[in-house]
Amino acid sequence: MKNAVHFGAGNIGRGFIGLLLAQAGYQVTFVDVNETVLQELNEKGSYPVHIAGGDEEVIWVRQVRGLNSRNQEALDQAIAEAEVVTTAVGVNVLPIIGKSMAASLERIARKDPSKTLNIMACENAVGNGDILKNSVYEHLSLEGQKFCDENVGFPNTTVDRIVPENTDKSELLSVLVEPFYEWNVERSKLVGSLDEIPGMNLVDNLSAYIERKLFTLNTGHAIAAYLGYQNQQPTILDAVADPEIKEVVLGAMGETGQALVKKHGFDPDQHEAYIQKIMGRFENAALIDPVERVGRDPLRKLGPKDRLIAPARTALEYGVEPENLVKGIVAALKFDHPQDPAAVSLSTKLKENGLDGVLVDVCGLDPSEALYDRIKNAYA
Numbered sequence: 001m002k003n004a005v006h007f008g009a010g011n012i013g014r015g016f017i018g019l020l021l022a023q024a025g026y027q028v029t030f031v032d033v034n035e036t037v038l039q040e041l042n043e044k045g046s047y048p049v050h051i052a053g054g055d056e057e058v059i060w061v062r063q064v065r066g067l068n069s070r071n072q073e074a075l076d077q078a079i080a081e082a083e084v085v086t087t088a089v090g091v092n093v094l095p096i097i098g099k100s101m102a103a104s105l106e107r108i109a110r111k112d113p114s115k116t117l118n119i120m121a122c123e124n125a126v127g128n129g130d131i132l133k134n135s136v137y138e139h140l141s142l143e144g145q146k147f148c149d150e151n152v153g154f155p156n157t158t159v160d161r162i163v164p165e166n167t168d169k170s171e172l173l174s175v176l177v178e179p180f181y182e183w184n185v186e187r188s189k190l191v192g193s194l195d196e197i198p199g200m201n202l203v204d205n206l207s208a209y210i211e212r213k214l215f216t217l218n219t220g221h222a223i224a225a226y227l228g229y230q231n232q233q234p235t236i237l238d239a240v241a242d243p244e245i246k247e248v249v250l251g252a253m254g255e256t257g258q259a260l261v262k263k264h265g266f267d268p269d270q271h272e273a274y275i276q277k278i279m280g281r282f283e284n285a286a287l288i289d290p291v292e293r294v295g296r297d298p299l300r301k302l303g304p305k306d307r308l309i310a311p312a313r314t315a316l317e318y319g320v321e322p323e324n325l326v327k328g329i330v331a332a333l334k335f336d337h338p339q340d341p342a343a344v345s346l347s348t349k350l351k352e353n354g355l356d357g358v359l360v361d362v363c364g365l366d367p368s369e370a371l372y373d374r375i376k377n378a379y380a
């Protein structure tokens with residue numbers, strides 16, 4: 001049997017990447033820090049994935065196990081035996097697992113120098129594979145780096161499937177996922193031979209795919225979440241049922257769409273169909289997805305390369321007025337959910353440094369640029 005190691009036994013790990021790896025015939029070792037989840041994985045060795053919407057289907061993922069990422073020796077062995085490694089831990093956690101991965105790769109470099117391995121970061125971020133690679137290389141010796149240059153691939157990827165938190169308390173590992181999924185992997189950065197994983201697409205122009213996905217699906221989703229939160233709507237479904245919110249969400253995806261069509265030469269009709277399909281996914285009545293989950297970590301989402309500021313800047317660059325995107329940015333700045341540490345930190349920064357401080361330090365904006373004033377005026 002082929003082995004895969006997947007970091008992060010959370011929603012995307014269990015409901016998307018782990019599922020596809022298991023379906024491709026891999027025995028999946030989930031590496032995590034959550035002892036309760038790890039114990040359950042090892043006791044049960046399987047879990048159900050429920051497909052939400054239409055005729056509900058249940059797929060059982062079997063022959064899985066859990067491993068604590070702090071158990072370096074066991075991790076070294078699991079990675080040494082793996083044909084593929086994937087992650088879905090959150091982009092902020094990549095520097096932490098990068099250190100553990102580096103230690104495992106150093107060992108492989110010494111003991112099995114002809115091994116090749118592809119490590120795929122399945123996180124919502126532009127350049128996710130590059131970020132992971134840098135986090136690993138920081139901890140490698142020169143010999144380790146030389147080995148990885150030749151033998152280890154860190155392709156960038158896009159991962160698209162909406163997977164909310166599990167609310168089934170009787171089945172801790174159960175996941176509810178939407179039927180749609182898309183996983184794109186940058187072909188040119190793969191090394192050695194990688195068996196086909198049905199559901200994983202190898203693509204040549206990953207940067208266009210990541211911008212299309214992050215600046216449409218994630219932009220629209222985040223804006224629905226932030227506006228829904230402002231209007232006390234509990235879920236995304238409730239938020240987009242509000243015609244005013246739906247209009248802003250569609251407007252924002254339309255603005256990024258116009259810019260992306262110009263930038264990447266996408267077919268305008270196909271892109272419009274892509275937007276409409278995404279709106280239909282937000283309106284999936286079988287997915288109960290709290291606005292707090294989708295809006296989580298506003299500090300990351302307000303960053304210069306992420307789903308709000310980057311598309312608004314691109315829109316201006318291509319002569320598109322980002323009126324709705326700016327409404328979304330303003331709502332994001334006001335996301336003060338008390339249980340979200342990044343939202344609390346954002347509120348503190350706003351209090352201590354003012355809006356100008358946040359626009360410069362968090363959003364990476366320059367006071368001389370057009371978007372800066374647009375946001376300030378709308379916020380006021």
Ligand SMILES: NC(=O)C1=CN([C@@H]2O[C@H](COP(=O)(O)OP(=O)(O)OC[C@H]3O[C@@H](n4cnc5c(N)ncnc54)[C@H](O)[C@@H]3O)[C@@H](O)[C@H]2O)C=CC1
Nearest residue numbers: 008009010011012032033069088089090091123124162163
């Ligand atoms: N949930 C979704 O619908 C989607 C999520 N994503 C991306 O997938 C990634 C994961 O998101 P979710 O699965 O929703 O989050 P999650 O919170 O459900 O799962 C993350 C998992 O990583 C584990 N983790 C944290 N620190 C760790 C460490 N040091 N070592 C090993 N495991 C560690 C956590 O315990 C948790 O089980 C994020 O980058 C997110 O942007 C991408 C597309 C869709």
Ligand SMILES: O=P(O)(O)OC[C@H]1O[C@](O)(CO)[C@@H](O)[C@@H]1O
Nearest residue numbers: 124159160161162163218221294
């Ligand atoms: O909030 P994060 O970590 O970017 O990930 C969740 C996002 O990813 C998605 O699943 C879509 O890729 C949405 O549910 C949500 O917008």
